[in-house]
Amino acid sequence: MVSEQEFAEALRDLTRDEPPLSVDPDELIARARHARHRRWSLVGATLATALVAVTAVGVVVGNRLGPPGPATQAAAPVLATSTTPASPPAAATSSPASATTTFPSFASITRVTSSLPELRARGVGLSAHLTQVFPTVVRDSTVISVGPWDNRVGAETPDNGGDTAARLVGLLRFSDAVGPTAVAVEISAPGWASWEDEGDCGGIGTDARCVSIGPLDDGGVLSVAESEFDGGRPHRRTVALVRTDGSGVRISAFDYDPGGDPAAATTADGLSRNEPLRAEVALTTDQLIALVTDPGLVL
Amino acid sequence: MRRTDADEFRRFTLANAAALRRSAYLLCGDWHLAEDLMQATLVKVYQAWSRITEPELARSYVRTVLLRTWLDEKRRPWRRSERRDGELPDVADADADPQQDAQRGWRRDLVRRALLSLPPGQRAVLVLRYYDELSVAETAAALGCAEGTVKSQSAKGLARLRAHIARLDASAVLEGVPW
Numbered sequence: 001m002v003s004e005q006e007f008a009e010a011l012r013d014l015t016r017d018e019p020p021l022s023v024d025p026d027e028l029i030a031r032a033r034h035a036r037h038r039r040w041s042l043v044g045a046t047l048a049t050a051l052v053a054v055t056a057v058g059v060v061v062g063n064r065l066g067p068p069g070p071a072t073q074a075a076a077p078v079l080a081t082s083t084t085p086a087s088p089p090a091a092a093t094s095s096p097a098s099a100t101t102t103f104p105s106f107a108s109i110t111r112v113t114s115s116l117p118e119l120r121a122r123g124v125g126l127s128a129h130l131t132q133v134f135p136t137v138v139r140d141s142t143v144i145s146v147g148p149w150d151n152r153v154g155a156e157t158p159d160n161g162g163d164t165a166a167r168l169v170g171l172l173r174f175s176d177a178v179g180p181t182a183v184a185v186e187i188s189a190p191g192w193a194s195w196e197d198e199g200d201c202g203g204i205g206t207d208a209r210c211v212s213i214g215p216l217d218d219g220g221v222l223s224v225a226e227s228e229f230d231g232g233r234p235h236r237r238t239v240a241l242v243r244t245d246g247s248g249v250r251i252s253a254f255d256y257d258p259g260g261d262p263a264a265a266t267t268a269d270g271l272s273r274n275e276p277l278r279a280e281v282a283l284t285t286d287q288l289i290a291l292v293t294d295p296g297l298v299l
Numbered sequence: 300m301r302r303t304d305a306d307e308f309r310r311f312t313l314a315n316a317a318a319l320r321r322s323a324y325l326l327c328g329d330w331h332l333a334e335d336l337m338q339a340t341l342v343k344v345y346q347a348w349s350r351i352t353e354p355e356l357a358r359s360y361v362r363t364v365l366l367r368t369w370l371d372e373k374r375r376p377w378r379r380s381e382r383r384d385g386e387l388p389d390v391a392d393a394d395a396d397p398q399q400d401a402q403r404g405w406r407r408d409l410v411r412r413a414l415l416s417l418p419p420g421q422r423a424v425l426v427l428r429y430y431d432e433l434s435v436a437e438t439a440a441a442l443g444c445a446e447g448t449v450k451s452q453s454a455k456g457l458a459r460l461r462a463h464i465a466r467l468d469a470s471a472v473l474e475g476v477p478w
Contacts, residue, residue: 002457007460011410011414012430018320018321019330021334023312025309026309032343
């Protein structure tokens with residue numbers, strides 16, 4: 001029998017043989033600044049695009065209605081760019097200059113959890129929904145299987161020992177003209193799509209790069225990332241949607257089959273990479289956007 | 300960010316990085332991953348540093364960020380999985396006593412395996428309560444859950460851990476080992 005005191009001592013004993021630590025605060029600061037700079041650049045690019053679109057609309061409308069007035073205030077922005085404060089630490093004071101992200105503020109969002117039976121039932125419904133929707137988005141494809149879903153709360157143990165869960169993660173396997181492959185689907189309940197702070201706009205992998213990021217009319221944020229680069233070519237494309245209630249959908253497509261023979265795993269992060277590689281990632285950005293914005297993909 | 304903020308962050312990092320990495324190791328069971336988690340956590344903390352006004356708040360915040368970073372890492376099905384085999388760091392123990400070494404190593408391995416067998420939520424509760432020595436209220440704040448949840452998860456986690464240790468212990472014959 002392990003008493004609480006013995007357990008506490010055992011935990012301390014576990015860390016006795018730690019390897020040497022070398023941490024460079026300046027390197028960490030440089031990484032943080034780089035991530036912030038990259039995000040600002042993307043926001044700036046989005047704003048610039050919106051400005052160009054607004055100007056173009058204004059010019060067209062002005063030409064049709066007659067001589068332009070001194071101001072073109074009637075033109076509504078095509079892209080509503082609104083920034084919300086970044087999630088502050090609990091009880092921290094908020095700085096007026098801290099509006100650095102377009103993501104919903106998770107500080108004020110209540111996380112919603114479900115019971116495991118509810119989640120399992122929802123997984124069955126989502127599988128049926130995706131089986132129906134996917135071929136309408138990816139033409140000439142045949143869905144092979146969806147799931148099994150993992151709730152990621154107890155990722156390594158199907159019985160998570162708890163009574164709450166907030167996510168479903170699984171592979172949708174399908175076949176198209178090229179052959180079999182899969183998309184990785186992750187659906188988060190309200191308050192749990194918190195991948196906004198990863199600095200890679202929802203991309204998967206340590207080399208993920210933002211392709212685009214921008215707000216939707218309803219206040220949600222849509223981002224596109226690519227990763228697993230090999231000679232400048234990405235093997236994975238990820239589109240992520242974060243809604244204003246903190247729920248979200250993230251779907252990745254690949255230029256290989258990640259759901260085939262597990263023994264074929266060759267990537268450093270454990271994903272099965274079944275070759276041959278396709279000429280392109282299986283789904284286009286537009287197809288991925290159509291999937292993540294499907295209103296049926298909610299927990 | 301002001302220079303003083305950067306200086307304060309440097310001091311905070313140097314003072315807390317080791318402890319943060321130890322907590323990360325207990326959560327993930329791998330020193331290399333723990334190092335990555337520690338660094339990713341500190342990068343995120345730096346981005347919010349100008350809004351952290353008190354040292355105690357920083358320590359609390361960094362725990363929360365570490366937990367979220369770890370859970371985010373875990374929920375990626377294609378990310379590194381935890382190591383449950385008995386890889387030990389290649390570091391000499393200056394205090395090693397040959398007679399006690401076997402017992403200590405066995406007990407350490409038992410606890411490590413049992414801890415890694417727990418679901419993430421229970422593991423986090425136990426690490427925060429019994430390693431970081433947080434109160435129930437502080438643990439609830441760090442995890443963003445109710446105090447009742449912390450109590451129930453702590454009780455379930457300990458019970459499960461004891462059962463796992465007993466099972467592992469029974470599967471081996473080793474005289475003189477505690478528990």
